[in-house]
Amino acid sequence: MLDDITFKDPLNTFTGIEKYKLIFWALRFHGKILFREIALDVYRIWQPSENVILIRWNLRGVPRVPWEAKGEFQGTSRYKLDRNGKIYEHKVDNLAFNFPQTLKPVSVLDLVTACPASPNLTFSWGSVDSNSSSWIEFYQAVKDTLDQEEGLLPQDCVATCSW
Structure with a gap:
């Protein structure tokens, strides 16, 4: 790459x-926090x-x-290669969400105690331009902290794995 x-x-x-x-580290981080079971299958x-x-x-x-x-979604990753066969672009598209058609009724108390305070991205610091993101800075700070704690989260399995 x-x-x-x-x-x-x-x-x-x-x-x-x-x-x-860092973005793939953040995906693994959220996967471990938000899901009891999570898996990525390559079809x-x-x-x-050639490229x-x-x-x-x-x-x-x-x-x-x-x-x-349970939930799942499918997508396509398109990798563009230079003349030497090195990846210079990774594009995710063709996303299709497949959620259960029937949902079990739950109480409001269950929803309040199970969900985070805000489903929206609420963290921000510093200026954000086309080349930076406050989320990138936030994930970097979280990753640096965890790295200092001798890797509380395993860093293996980038593309295809089950947790």
């Missing part, structure tokens, strides 16, 4: 290898052209809520 790799999804664009590593890998690799995947999990719930 090149140092100037760009990651794109429907909501974000990040450039730089350190930000790329297909193919190369439609593109496509991966079709499915992410499924059981969230940490007091009622029975």
Whole structure:
């Protein structure tokens, strides 16, 4: 991978290898906190052209809520390669969410005690421009703190794994 790799999804664009590593660290971090079980299945890998690799995947999990719930979503990761075969862009698209059609009724108390105070992104510090993100800074601060605590969270399995 090149140092100037760009990651794109429907909501974000990040450039730089350190930000790329950090966003996947943040995904693993949230996965361990928010889900009892979580797994990423790779369904297909193919190369439609010399400079593109496509991966079709499915992410499924059981969230940490007091009622029975499961969720999953599928997507495609498109990796663009330079002349030397190095990845310079990773784009996630074709997202499809598959949630259960029937939900068990729960009390308001269950919802209040099970959910965080805000489902929205509420952290912010410093200025945010097209090349930075307060969330990147926040994740870096959390990662640095955990690294100082001798890695309280395992750092293995970047792409395909089950926790």
